[in-house]
Amino acid sequence: MVNVRARVPFKVGLNSDIEADLLSFNGLESGKEHVALIFQDADKQSEPPLVRMHSECLTGDVFHSSRCDCGEQLDETLNKMGEQGGVLLYLRQEGRGIGLYNKIDAYELQSQGMNTYEANNHLGFGDDLRDFTEAALMLKSLGISDIRLITNNPKKINELEALGIIISEVVGTKAHVKDGNESYLRTKASRGKHRFNFD
Numbered sequence: 634m635v636n637v638r639a640r641v642p643f644k645v646g647l648n649s650d651i652e653a654d655l656l657s658f659n660g661l662e663s664g665k666e667h668v669a670l671i672f673q674d675a676d677k678q679s680e681p682p683l684v685r686m687h688s689e690c691l692t693g694d695v696f697h698s699s700r701c702d703c704g705e706q707l708d709e710t711l712n713k714m715g716e717q718g719g720v721l722l723y724l725r726q727e728g729r730g731i732g733l734y735n736k737i738d739a740y741e742l743q744s745q746g747m748n749t750y751e752a753n754n755h756l757g758f759g760d761d762l763r764d765f766t767e768a769a770l771m772l773k774s775l776g777i778s779d780i781r782l783i784t785n786n787p788k789k790i791n792e793l794e795a796l797g798i799i800i801s802e803v804v805g806t807k808a809h810v811k812d813g814n815e816s817y818l819r820t821k822a823s824r825g826k827h828r829f830n831f832d
């Protein structure tokens with residue numbers, strides 16, 4: 634049984650006044666410390682809330698690494714939810730589930746010419762080890778079963794629906810192209826079937 638523990642208000646975002654409640658959970662089987670940020674009490678409204686399942690990326694979220702778009706997607710989400718309300722699940726699934734050490738090994742292989750998926754496979758991992766069961770449990774424990782999901786990734790849509798969450802709308806993120814991450818984004822589109830708009 635998953636239970637919501639504390640619910641603490643604070644302000645988030647760079648130079649901003651966005652207010653959110655930080656929630657922790659207990660009872661998650663993996664023992665991971667996934668957390669939720671709730672904007673504008675979106676869990677208590679009648680409309681399906683905006684939801685983002687954001688997978689941890691220390692290098693991108695904290696250091697705004699040039700190799701990926703995670704930090705930009707996180708900032709985009711904070712701003713959007715600051716305006717419209719929403720629920721951000723911050724999931725501790727670093728490196729699509731392989732962890733930081735392995736992700737750094739994968740980066741080394743990418744520097745030698747492999748793409749993200751090939752590097753994962755070369756290290757003996759599947760394309761993507763993430764599982765969204767606990768994310769679905771967190772939503773259910775908040776009383777949320779119908780959502781507007783922020784993602785470009787069809788795997789997230791399919792898995793959440795299979796876990797009984799209704800997705801009434803899919804909201805894409807921008808393509809945050811910058812020096813260093815374009816081939817990463819293009820590989821997500823070609824191999825991972827992410828829906829990007831590269832205009």
Ligand SMILES: Nc1nc2c(ncn2[C@@H]2O[C@H](COP(=O)(O)OP(=O)(O)OP(=O)(O)O)[C@@H](O)[C@H]2O)c(=O)[nH]1
Nearest residue numbers: 688689690701726727728729736739749784785786
């Ligand atoms: N294994 C591996 N993981 C990476 C790499 N670059 C970023 N990640 C991880 O990928 C995760 C983010 O997944 P993405 O595939 O970028 O995007 P997504 O969350 O599936 O899709 P969106 O919802 O559209 O953002 C984070 O956990 C990152 O740490 C990489 O080169 N190798």
Ligand SMILES: [Zn+2]
Nearest residue numbers: 690693701703
């Ligand atoms: Zn990243």
